[in-house]
Amino acid sequence: MNCLQRLCLLWSLVALFGSRMFVRAEAPPRPNILFAVADDWSYGHAGVYGCTWVKTPAVDRLAQQGLLFTHAFTPNGKCAPSRACILTGRNSWQLKAAANHWCYFPFEFKTYAEALGENGYFVGMTGKGWAPGIATNAAGTTRNMVGKPFDKRTLKPPTTKISPNDYAANFADFLDAAPKGKPWSFWFGCREPHREYELGSGVAKGGKKISDIDRVPACWPDNEAVRSDMLDYSFAVENFDKHLGRMLAELEKRGLLDNTLIVVTSDNGMPFPHDKGNAYFNSNHLPLVIMWKAGIPKSGRRVDDYVSFIDFAPTFMELASVSWGKTGMAPATGRSLTGIFNSNKSGSVIPERDHVLIGRERNDVGRPNDEGYPIRGLVKDGMLYLHNFEPTRWPGGNPETGYLDTDGSPTKTAVLNTRFIPAQKSFLEICYGLRPADEFYDVRKDPDCITNLAATVSIAEFQNQLFTELKQQGDPRMLGDGHVFDVYPDASPAHNFYERWMSGEKVKAGWVNESDFQVAP
Numbered sequence: 001m002n003c004l005q006r007l008c009l010l011w012s013l014v015a016l017f018g019s020r021m022f023v024r025a026e027a028p029p030r031p032n033i034l035f036a037v038a039d040d041w042s043y044g045h046a047g048v049y050g051c052t053w054v055k056t057p058a059v060d061r062l063a064q065q066g067l068l069f070t071h072a073f074t075p076n077g078k079c080a081p082s083r084a085c086i087l088t089g090r091n092s093w094q095l096k097a098a099a100n101h102w103c104y105f106p107f108e109f110k111t112y113a114e115a116l117g118e119n120g121y122f123v124g125m126t127g128k129g130w131a132p133g134i135a136t137n138a139a140g141t142t143r144n145m146v147g148k149p150f151d152k153r154t155l156k157p158p159t160t161k162i163s164p165n166d167y168a169a170n171f172a173d174f175l176d177a178a179p180k181g182k183p184w185s186f187w188f189g190c191r192e193p194h195r196e197y198e199l200g201s202g203v204a205k206g207g208k209k210i211s212d213i214d215r216v217p218a219c220w221p222d223n224e225a226v227r228s229d230m231l232d233y234s235f236a237v238e239n240f241d242k243h244l245g246r247m248l249a250e251l252e253k254r255g256l257l258d259n260t261l262i263v264v265t266s267d268n269g270m271p272f273p274h275d276k277g278n279a280y281f282n283s284n285h286l287p288l289v290i291m292w293k294a295g296i297p298k299s300g301r302r303v304d305d306y307v308s309f310i311d312f313a314p315t316f317m318e319l320a321s322v323s324w325g326k327t328g329m330a331p332a333t334g335r336s337l338t339g340i341f342n343s344n345k346s347g348s349v350i351p352e353r354d355h356v357l358i359g360r361e362r363n364d365v366g367r368p369n370d371e372g373y374p375i376r377g378l379v380k381d382g383m384l385y386l387h388n389f390e391p392t393r394w395p396g397g398n399p400e401t402g403y404l405d406t407d408g409s410p411t412k413t414a415v416l417n418t419r420f421i422p423a424q425k426s427f428l429e430i431c432y433g434l435r436p437a438d439e440f441y442d443v444r445k446d447p448d449c450i451t452n453l454a455a456t457v458s459i460a461e462f463q464n465q466l467f468t469e470l471k472q473q474g475d476p477r478m479l480g481d482g483h484v485f486d487v488y489p490d491a492s493p494a495h496n497f498y499e500r501w502m503s504g505e506k507v508k509a510g511w512v513n514e515s516d517f518q519v520a521p
Ligand SMILES: [Ca+2]
Pocket: 039, 040, 078, 079, 194, 267, 268
């Protein structure tokens, strides 16, 4: 090799390594995304939030090595509409029929998973995706709203009611199928802790004690049946955490843990009266931890900013280097969370993130003409303001059709039975009674939303802000067209339940108990 050849070789090496280093600095590899969503898991019910009766070592680890959020909210506290918000970056009142539970999902709203699939990601899921409801494209073909299903692996579940899905093994199958060098996005849609529960399993199989419950929320009677129901729920939450832990181990084993963004949350609050399906603090306020070792420089932070589920899709698109305008998705209302990721701060990180909007339309059927119970609300400064647009309707569904908005359970039965106990009748009123047009709660002192301050404190500022922002978002409820939500067809076999039931047809309503049905008051 002469001098010139040596010089050429040297330059080639410099160019090669230099360009590699340059490319690395300019464009880090796009992260993988693991989105883990429990079904009906409430805020606070993890060790890292200070809870002692739900054991969640995997969630705790993620928070310690990532970010723990204290003010994360779904816009809508019911399965299908909450998931629709996650997937589209839009509030449920901006999603036409998808504001409702059990809808025909509108073709026009593309999901982040579909968009990632079109932009170089390998996209899969296990368990529960966007559900329940019917989602097809215009040709009638079923849409994979959250990715291709990986559901083959099963195991003997800890109770007869917990899903036999071996979520973690299905995730491993997905990783095996992922093309090398291509980023991936996976949706772990855990079916727990959705009802039903094996009665008494928290004590019998989870090794828990009735006295482990440190506080029964003020909206339910404090008795053994309710406490035991809470422990059964707790044991089901732990199944979610167990699979999450196995998934983390799988990522670690494959050397994928560092550049995977892991988001862990729930779609709505626990399936108990006054929580899931309502718009109270415990309905929409949810656990959230996010870990991304390679992308969040300062971990172990507690973030008090108000964040909404509509912020997830814009975050994922930004990290995947996909311009929203090119996805074919409807414009996002949410904002990327990367400003929080990149900060060193704890507590309030981005001061402008000081409120969220929440609301609901039709959840389960059980009112005349399949009408819903429309609510919109604003959470800000530790206060929750709610506006009920149709206060003459029954909030949880009609009494004579079993308050279908709440799954049957020992706690629901305990609440309904308080109608026979004069001193405790308030529990029935709190959970299922008619409500005034305006409700206002100080959730710092009253997180269970028992004392309505709307009649004694001015709500004008909150109402103005709520209505102004809803109008800007094109909410039909604010534009004189709110009835559209009531007339979108219910896609479930229980549609027109009220009329069919009242005319004597025994419409199947397997999610409630026979004793939930009451005579009309
Ligand atoms: Ca749910």
